Amino acid sequence: xxxxxxxxxxxxxxxxxxxxxxxxxxxxxxxxxxxxxxxxxxxxxxxxxxxxxxxxxxxxxxxxxxxxxxxxxxxxxxxxxxxxxxxxxxxxxxxxxxxxxxxxxxxxxxxxxxxxxxxxxxxxxxxxxxxxxxxxxxxxxxxxxxxxxxxxxxxxxxxxxxxxxxxxxxxxxxxxxxxxxxxxxxxxxxxxxxxxxxxxxxxxxxxxxxxxxxxxxxxxxxxxxxxxxxxxxxxxxxxxxxxxxxxxxxxxxxxxxxxxxxxxxxxxxxxxxxxxxxxxxxxxxxxxxxxxxxxxxxxxxxxxxxxxxxxxxxxxxxxxxxxxxxxxxxxxxxxxxxxxxxxxxxxxxxxxxxxxxxxxxxxxxxxxxxxxxxxxxxxxxxxxxxxxxxxxxxxxxxxxxxxxxxxxxxxxxxxxxxxxxxxxxxxxxxxxxxxxxxxxxxxxxxxxxxxxxxxxxxxxxxxxxxxxxxxxxxxxxxxxxxxxxxxxxxxxxxxxxxxxxxxxxxxxxxxxxxxxxxxxxxxxxxxxxxxxxxxxxxxxxxx
Numbered sequence: 001x002x003x004x005x006x007x008x009x010x011x012x013x014x015x016x017x018x019x020x021x022x023x024x025x026x027x028x029x030x031x032x033x034x035x036x037x038x039x040x041x042x043x044x045x046x047x048x049x050x051x052x053x054x055x056x057x058x059x060x061x062x063x064x065x066x067x068x069x070x071x072x073x074x075x076x077x078x079x080x081x082x083x084x085x086x087x088x089x090x091x092x093x094x095x096x097x098x099x100x101x102x103x104x105x106x107x108x109x110x111x112x113x114x115x116x117x118x119x120x121x122x123x124x125x126x127x128x129x130x131x132x133x134x135x136x137x138x139x140x141x142x143x144x145x146x147x148x149x150x151x152x153x154x155x156x157x158x159x160x161x162x163x164x165x166x167x168x169x170x171x172x173x174x175x176x177x178x179x180x181x182x183x184x185x186x187x188x189x190x191x192x193x194x195x196x197x198x199x200x201x202x203x204x205x206x207x208x209x210x211x212x213x214x215x216x217x218x219x220x221x222x223x224x225x226x227x228x229x230x231x232x233x234x235x236x237x238x239x240x241x242x243x244x245x246x247x248x249x250x251x252x253x254x255x256x257x258x259x260x261x262x263x264x265x266x267x268x269x270x271x272x273x274x275x276x277x278x279x280x281x282x283x284x285x286x287x288x289x290x291x292x293x294x295x296x297x298x299x300x301x302x303x304x305x306x307x308x309x310x311x312x313x314x315x316x317x318x319x320x321x322x323x324x325x326x327x328x329x330x331x332x333x334x335x336x337x338x339x340x341x342x343x344x345x346x347x348x349x350x351x352x353x354x355x356x357x358x359x360x361x362x363x364x365x366x367x368x369x370x371x372x373x374x375x376x377x378x379x380x381x382x383x384x385x386x387x388x389x390x391x392x393x394x395x396x397x398x399x400x401x402x403x404x405x406x407x408x409x410x411x412x413x414x415x416x417x418x419x420x421x422x423x424x425x426x427x428x429x430x431x432x433x434x435x436x437x438x439x440x441x442x443x444x445x446x447x448x449x450x451x452x453x454x455x456x457x458x459x460x461x462x463x464x465x466x467x468x469x470x471x472x473x474x475x476x477x478x479x480x481x482x483x484x485x486x487x488x489x490x491x492x493x494x495x496x497x498x499x500x501x502x503x504x505x506x507x508x509x510x511x512x513x514x515x516x517x518x519x520x521x522x523x524x525x526x527x528x529x530x531x532x533x534x535x536x537x538x539x540x541x542x543x
Contacts, residue, residue: 010438020336034333047326114468121465134451138451139444155427156427176411191392201383213477279507339362
């Protein structure tokens with residue numbers, strides 16, 4: 001926690017601390033620490049164990065759904081004969097239309113369970129859209145900070161290269177000409193040679209100034225790596241707020257870390273991640289919509305199709321929850337102590353010393369710049385060159401007018417060099433790069449962490465909702481009358497017109513005679529009770 005306190009304007013959020021405090025177990029169920037070491041196999045095991053909980057939840061969901069399927073497929077067959085008479089009575093009481101009694105209550109219960117599960121799924125979809133947007137905002141802030149840092153490093157390399165090139169040009173051109181003009185005049189020749197030595201001194205000092213290899217522009221309008229090492233790609237010279245374009249280079253060498261390369265990689269991966277979640281959310285939304293439509297229309301084929309898609313959505317929900325769990329925990333470990341990982345990682349310190357990284361990561365006022373000595377010596381050398389040129393302008397030009405042109409060129413180069421040097425001093429200050437570092441941490445650990453947590457909640461709720469849907473939908477579409485059954489009933493009635501006519505006649509006769517006990521039977525001439533020796537009832541006149 002001490003390392004985090006040195007980062008200005010950044011403290012780990014409550015969610016980061018809570019997720020970081022989750023106990024860690026490896027595959028052998030031994031306790032491990034929570035230090036972010038992604039290259040360690042032991043740390044990767046802890047993430048696999050945490051992700052396996054979603055696999056266990058998926059197995060439990062499958063068992064629950066399987067138990068309900070067994071109930072509908074097997075148990076309902078045994079109860080079919082026993083409930084046949086009750087279903088016929090329910091149909092007679094309802095006039096042959098709709099549902100009533102126990103069957104109607106069961107269908108109503110199943111339907112409302114499905115509707116409740118679909119409503120929960122819709123709530124989860126809304127949470128998912130919000131979480132996806134928050135995660136995208138965090139990644140956008142992270143990539144923007146990387147691009148700004150890359151722009152700063154490119155500007156530093158550009159200023160250093162321009163300064164070195166200008167001083168080398170002055171040594172090889174105007175100063176050499178001035179030495180030839182002055183010849184054996186020692187009072188003028190000594191300051192000229194001093195300017196040469198000081199210029200070579202500044203070139204040597206600035207050549208040793210390394211801040212991780214940034215990118216410098218080339219003649220064709222692109223950026224290239226400063227020095228013998230090259231970056232994976234080249235960036236077009238655009239403002240930091242605009243996404244750069246990767247341009248393959250012929251002699252590209254894999255670099256340990258470059259803010260520009262990291263920004264491009266993150267943007268591409270974030271686009272695919274965002275699109276994948278949008279498609280998953282749209283799939284869940286379509287499934288929920290057509291489930292409601294199938295329940296309203298009592299379309300069995302539509303509910304069967306949505307049941308298949310609900311299975312797919314269930315697997316995707318639990319799978320995404322496992323990935324999100326591992327990502328959230330790993331991100332919380334990094335955000336809890338980011339400086340320690342950056343300082344100890346070989347991806348960052350392979351080109352830059354730990355002292356330089358610590359200076360820019362903490363930006364403590366009590367710390368002196370690691371470039372302070374180089375900048376001080378270079379400033380003194382440039383001031384001495386300026387003094388020597390002033391003395392030559394004052395004393396030597398009246399006697400050697402041919403050296404005026406070379407002297408003016410050296411002064412012009414010196415003025416440009418001093419201007420570049422002042423800009424270089426400002427860019428090498430820790431405030432600019434440290435601000436980019438803090439902004440990237442805020443985007444990743446605040447918005448990105450919040451977005452991942454909401455996406456995890458979405459995956460969990462949607463998995464529960466689809467589990468309930470898969471448990472209730474089979475009971476729903478099994479209770480619906482299919483079109484084939486209705487067609488067979490109509491065909492059976494049309495094949496025996498006399499039976500149907502007699503049934504209609506009995507129904508009309510019974511309605512005219514009034515309500516008779518159900519144990520009376522109609523036998524030709526009249527209604528007679530079963531198992532009775534009493535004479536039959538008088539025959540009522542026909543209508």
